[in-house]
Amino acid sequence: MNTSLQTDASKYSVRVGAVAYDPKVVVIWEGFKHYFEKRGVYIDYLLFSNYDAQVDALFSEQIDVAWNSPLAWIKSQLKSVRRCQALAMRDTDRDLCTRILIRKNSDLQTLRDLKGKIVAVGASDSPQATLIPLSMLAEHGILPETDCQVIYNEVMPGKHGDHVGGERDAARALAAGVADAAAVLDSNYNVFINEGTLDPGTSRVLATTPPYDHCNFTTLDTLSEGTKNQFTEVLFEMSFQDSEVRTFMELEGLTKWLPARTEGYKQLEKAVERFRFYAQLDSKSATAASRS
DSSP: OOOOOOOOOGGGGEEEEEEOOSTTHHHHHHHHHHHHHHOOOEEEEEEEEHHHHHHHHHTTTTSEEOOOOOOOOHHHHHHHHTTTEEEEEGGGGGOOEEEEETTTTTTOOOOOGGTTTTESSOTTTOOOIIIIHHHHHHHHHHHHHTTTTEEEEEEEEEEOOOTTTHHHHHHHHHHHHOOOOEEEEHHHHHHHHHHSSSSSSEEEEEEEEOBBBOEEEETTTTHHHHHHHHHHHHHHHHOOHHHHHHHHHHHHHHHHHOOOOOOOGHHHHHHHHTTTTTHHHHHHHHHHHHHO
């Protein structure tokens, strides 16, 4: 492969989309871009302000690969399940869970005890801090906004809870006594204690969701197998022990890239269906399926 410097945009063999939820996203993708280029694979990245725009860009083939949230993956599936393929994910995207927190001195014992109570969650489009835990409540007979009041903390809507601010505000609502319970990602629970959002020893876990998976690189059937293999081969070769790329992997929150799996999205799929989050797309998908 010709590795000489080129200025023509046509040199890029893979155009990757990512959502700019934080300034560090530019640093990450500049680092990854340089890493790929040194190995003879030219990528470029396009940043989007929200996942809906990124999904649309994938289907209009403005990008070849989308670094998707799990909710964006499901939206892509609803648009055209036969065209979508998940290529890769981080090691840290597997087997996550959400904690439903309550105050240490609370007399609540089970999820059913949240009837008539106030539950603080993240942004309304957050899989981990809103959709999945609220769906778990519904499965236990507590219908959100019917059997309990829900406080949504709309920090950067459209970014699917990538920004931790919504969860942090939910934890603050619990600590302040504004809410009786709060939903936070398991790994963020310790973060909130260590940073002082939650004082040590003042909260406890009421319930935990079953494990689920998070982000993946999504592509369409129009991308050639050669290009897919070229992209994933370099991706999977990244080593956390390599000082050249370790900083960028740390910023992206992983130690290893793994092949994607999709069975870990069942809880979110159920939540999206339960709350009719993508009702219009779901209807179109069902209609298309009935005609096939």
